[in-house]
Amino acid sequence: MSLQLISPDINLDFVGKRYFFVLLSTAINIAAIVLLLTRGLNYGVDFAGGSIAQIEFKTKTNSDAIRNALAPLDLGEVTVQDFGKAGQSFLAGFRAVKNIGSIGPKLESALDKTYGPGTAKVVRVESVSAKVGSDLRRRGFLAVIIATVIMGVYIAIQFRRVSWSFGAGAVIALIHDVLVVMGALVISQFQFDLTTLAAVLTVIGYSVHDTIIVSDRIREDAAKRRREPIEAIMNRAINETLSRTILTSGTAIAVLISLLAFGGPILRPSAFTLLIGFITGTYSSIYIAGPVVLFWERGTRVGAVSSRAA
Secondary structure, three states: OOOOOOOOOOOOOOOOHHHHHHHHHEEEEEEHHHHHOOOOOOEEEHHEEEEEEEEEEEOOHHHHHHHHHHHOOOOOOOOOEEOOOOOEEEEEEOOOOOHHHHHHHHHHHHHHHHOOOOOEEEEHHHHHEEEEEEEEHHHHHHHHHHHHHHHHHHHHHOOOOOHHHHHHHHHHHHHHHHHHHHHHHHOOEEEOHHHHHHHHHHHHHHHHHHHHHHHHHHHHHHHHHOEHHHHHHHHHHHHHHHHHHHHHHHHHHHHHHHHHHHHHHHHHHHHHHHHHHHHHHHHHHEEEEHHHHHHHHHEEEEHOOOOHHO
């Protein structure tokens, strides 16, 4: 016997509130675009180019003191953030320099003058040229666009017997989800690197999965209730899958909250991206994908839509 958090007879009017949520989502998306164009993402070394060094200290210190200690090396703007042990492990980011293999000893030498010999140790140094970073950034965004389009085409083909508009709804919902996630990353200023990009692609896959669940139930109900308006069919389908949606999304979100809180600096950007993406992906399957289908099929019945492809 399956667990039912919500009564199977529930009949919430999700479809009737679509205009409010479409306007709300439009405002959020516009705000996200403005933030991307004005403030921009906090690109990591993978996409911006430069070098990053992991430094371990035997005694506790802070970011400002480390920046002051490295100032004589003329590395340009140096960013320092906690990494792992609070006050003892840091990541220092700076512009790419020549002879990157010898930068480790130079960093240690500069830190020794402030903290004493042997107090600081450079564990690793990574470097990406500006040209390579720009190319990776371009390919990364291209991957997001291609994934979004392919997912939309797949849904359109899968549900062509009900209506091709399901594919359009899926694409618009995915664009909405990506914009919301990007806007959240701009506000939070978490680093956007290859791992964060992988999280964005995961969000696209999750959002499509959730959209397919709702759309598949609409297709099943359409075959049983051919004379009902599409609004009634869609509302019934959302209510029937509501318990499953809460269970699936709720467990995933609980895990991501734990990772965000206890996963450490390495996992935090990707966990944050997935958390925002899973929430907005569940939301868009109900309030974005559905209204797009209704816009295309306004005034028709699902049975009539199905018969066109029969």
